[in-house]
Amino acid sequence: MTSGSRTGSRTRATGRCRAIASGARRSRCGAATPAARPRSSAAGRRSRRAATPWSTGTGRRSTRSRGAAAAAARCGACRNPFADTAAFEAAFPGDFIVEYIAQTRGWFYTMHVLSTALFDAPPFRHAVCHGVLLGEDGRKMSKRLRNYPDPMALVAEHGSDALRAALLMSGAVSGSDIRFLGASVKDAVRRLHLPLWNALHLYTAYALGDGFAPGGGGEPGRPGRPGRPGRLERALASETELLRVEVEAAMADYDFARAYGALEDFITTLSTWYLRLLKPALWRPGLDAAKRASYEALHGALAQLARVAAPFLPFLAEEVHAALGGPGSVHLEDWPAPRDELRDDALVAEMRRLRDVVRIARRVREQAGVKHRQPLRRARIAGLGAALAANRALLEAELNVKAVDELDDVAGAVRTELVLDYARLGKRLRDRVKLVAAAVKRGEFRELPDGRFEAAGELLEADEVTRRFVAHGAAVAAEGGLVVALDLAVDDALAREGLARELNRTVQDLRKQARLGYTDRIVIGLAGASPAVDAMLADHAAWLAEQGTATLTRAALADRIASAMVEVGDATVEVSLARAQV
Known part of the structure; x- marks a missing residue:
């Protein structure tokens, strides 16, 4: 070719x-x-x-x-x-x-x-x-x-x-x-x-x-x-x-x-x-x-x-x-x-690390029962180095958070464990490898400035061990050399934005159900009493209309082409779509 x-x-x-x-x-x-x-x-x-x-x-x-x-x-x-x-x-x-x-x-x-x-x-x-x-x-x-x-x-x-x-x-x-x-x-x-x-x-x-x-x-x-x-x-x-x-x-x-x-x-x-x-x-x-x-x-x-x-x-x-x-x-x-x-292998490796961060953050949300569409206030990340600053906006969008910062207190979020390469260490240390393994299991090791580790009086080369992080708490997850901590507290403003995203997801699903094109303009009807929906529209009505290529009305639509019922707190809201009049 x-x-x-x-x-x-x-x-x-x-x-x-x-x-x-x-x-x-x-x-x-x-x-x-x-x-x-x-x-x-x-x-x-x-x-x-x-x-x-x-x-x-x-x-x-x-x-x-x-x-x-x-x-x-x-x-x-x-x-x-x-x-x-x-x-x-x-x-x-x-x-x-x-x-x-x-x-x-x-x-x-x-x-x-x-x-x-x-x-x-x-x-x-x-x-x-x-x-x-x-x-x-x-x-x-x-x-x-x-x-x-x-x-x-x-x-x-x-x-x-x-x-x-x-x-x-x-x-x-x-x-x-x-x-x-x-x-x-x-x-x-x-x-x-x-x-x-x-x-x-x-x-x-x-x-x-x-x-x-x-x-x-x-x-x-x-x-x-x-x-x-x-x-x-x-x-x-x-x-x-x-x-x-x-x-x-x-x-x-x-x-x-x-x-x-x-x-x-x-x-x-x-x-x-x-x-x-x-x-x-x-x-x-x-x-x-x-x-x-x-x-x-x-x-x-x-x-x-x-x-x-x-x-x-x-x-x-x-x-x-x-x-x-x-x-x-x-x-x-x-x-x-x-x-x-x-x-550009370095750039590809960086992108793959970013995808790993997103996957780890999703695991934190799933373990805590927080939906991915719910915005959060802050994420803290360790292990990305300079790539964090270069991709901050990307990470904020993908993690659905307002701010992404470096995680400085890694020891407070995770504990470090070493995994020994017994095949290599056994040949070099022979019987002493058992003493090293026992010391590592007790956490009695230290990292040296040159990347090596010391345990039980033996020096361990960087390629003879693998360092991994084990997270403390439900808001933290670690994998390899990456640590992700999320602030899972959801205030009223974040809750309103999360509701807007949930309704937008419903609107997009209804557009697919009605086989509408990307540029087809519609009217979105939101019917049913709900103070939460009213408060959300006060902040996010323009965004919801832009995402749906639509105009909004707080009433049921007679000429609807698709509709769905959505639970909002204790209330039920009907979301319906109709073609916009040209």
Whole structure:
């Protein structure tokens, strides 16, 4: 695949984006709405060439793929290896062989015997063994027992991409015997297809509304250049390049589960981190240089993801490629070329640490029974160093707090424990390692300025121990070298803001239920006596209207298109939506 992929004409891109954003059902992939289920597409079925782990079609392949394909063709045609020795030697030994694990004493063994006897050489370079698929009853799947889900029914309901992913992400790929259930195919849709499809839908809908076309021309008829990419855009570009590196490394090891894991991690990170953080900028009216840079970063990430995912999710990748205006089929594109200039491993590591902080903070809220949508006054964090100041605004938004500060009194929030690397220390200290372990367990150790530790009169190198924090109290959580403490007290002002966020969540759910577009204006009706709602509206009515693209009324709506009942303290409030009169 070519590295600069771009995408065909602006007309093609805009038209396809319009189809995705409007939810038009142009293929079996379904409408581009959060409730739609991506499935096999006509566009994908038109690609008749089978994708290999190292190629997405007939474009330029890697040397390994090209040689393996040629060798397979020559070997298949060469029934007598002594008739055309040059052709046979070019194809021998094979790159790999794959079968279930019992063939190690069957076909694999027979091939070795024949190859050793005839040529004094192994017949293949790599052997890939998978486990046995068991039915729900725990017995080996068989046509006689019919103890398996109907594969055609699974494909009809969830698509062949989901069935392929469920099998190749399972433990069977690593040689384990597994009970294969139809629910695992549905789970593959949840983990891979829906997050990617929703990310594509949001990007295309926002881009279409702003008249964005990748590579220039933001305002219709006017050229435009993206601004300098910000930290988020640069981190996303780097993670996209790292995806290519990770998938290539996995396939070099013939590790399908690892390749699918890399794709899942990237799709999850794209949809739950980068897209969410960039959404406020995309919602901003107009198309300035900074907003264009965000669009370009998202487009580049989705375009490269389609090419990297093509051998693994061929039909879904084809839909993404087409929605972005890609010419022809994604399976005729070249594999992405390396782009080392996009790599910023330090920034990616920083972003991953920030995601760890957010995850730890969520655990604090869950343990204390505080909803994530409830704003809090303050968060204190230890372990981020300079990254805290550089990302303070991001952390305040993601943690839903008013202020983020450094946690100075770490000892008062957590206690430090050391985990010894017994494999290394045992070789060096021998019998004395027991004395060190006892001292560490009692907490009798000290950290030295150079990062080493001293316990029981022995010096422990930094790479011989792992330091971890154990939190005190429900408002603190620690993991590795990170500590997060939240102020869980909720005053009246925070309670009113929390209620506004809860009602906004209800409004957004009702908009989806009514299948409204992002820009469709509505009227929100709030019916039912509630002093808490009245107090909330006094502070947050404008914000609620802006988030819902709406006007508010404190009454029931006669021409409602969706409604829901919400418990607010001891009162019940009806939230209803109606289309705004143009």
